[in-house]
Amino acid sequence: MFFIMLSTIEDEQERLRIADIYEEYRYMCLHRALTITKDQQMAEDAVGDAFVEVIKHKEKIFSLDCNQLPSYIVTITKNKARDLLRKNKRKSDLDDDWENSLESDEIPIDEQVISKMGFERLLNLMASLDEKYKIVLEMKYVLDLSTNEISQMLNISNDNVKTRLFRARTQLRKLLGSEVTANA
């Protein structure tokens, strides 16, 4: 009986923590989702879906510090917003741009050219990177998630995660190279 009571108290505490996290970050998530969906209802749905994921991965959530937690939740929300947008769109223009520009998966040139200002250019290119690739990059580099963890969060296969990471890198390198070439 004591064990049941203890477990119930512990789970009740966890539930309250999740509710507190929701209260703390729901507007932030809504704001971020709106920048993607441009639609209030879709953005709200994205927030709801994001917190379904938060509940599923609450052990991970509770292990994060106060700096990582907002990043984690916002990244999940962005992913859900993007998923909802894709479902509602017949064809994603953003996807077309990136998919069509990927002519080859090979690293194309013999020598890589990185300008002294390359980092700033890379940063600028990051801002315009497709959300699909940005989300996996953020999960990898900002949230330090493993490929397995990313695949569970995004409900895609490990191979899919690796492909997205590879394509994001390849595309950025190509664009970086072509930018430098154009400026030369």
Added chain:
Amino acid sequence: MPNIILGNLENNDSLFEAFLRQAVIINHQNEMAAIPPRKELEKMYAFSNEHNLRMKKLFAADKRQETFAVVIKCIKVAVIAACVSATMLFFTLLTSADFRKAVGDVIVTWFDKFTEFRSSQGSEDFTERDWSPKYLPEGFTLVDTIGTTGFMFTNTEEVRIIFNYKEIDSSTSVDNEDMKYSVIVEDEIIYHLFETIIKDDKYEDNVIVWDMDGYRFTVMGNYNIDELVKIALSVN
């Protein structure tokens, strides 16, 4: 501004990877910093009633799922505790020499259609003896011997009962197809009963197997199992 050409692809990969990591982190930080503070957001936006209701249900469902999970967890703990207790009791009983003798001497192996009895150890107390049942059901008489350690009894209806014994070193197999298995323990001896479930079949025998004093005994016959048990118990 001159470009820096890095001829080694591996170095390029490492440098690009380092740049990319930093660019992703900084870009994310910039995005997060661009989000207005909470108080301002609360003035800018309002959640719909539908959304608030959905979230309320979500947390309620989570609570129900958690309660269910707790109940399942407790049941599992109780089952594990019961199994551990039973195992501990079993091993405690094994400290008793009599229990060990009753349980540990015979290895019973169940196969698809037969059961094999083997001894786990040799017969330490073995002394050569002659055995015979002291009880026979009414109307049964000895009609034949089977070697030096087997007896066949029949009655006027030509129902046959066989009593047999041999040293415990060898194995004994019993047909277990269409048989109901049970066990009787009497005077620290385990009697293994195989009773046919096919009634009124004069070709199916009931069988009793037990070990005692270095010997393995068998009583079998197409006859009432209780009577066969009496025969077995009368052997000394």
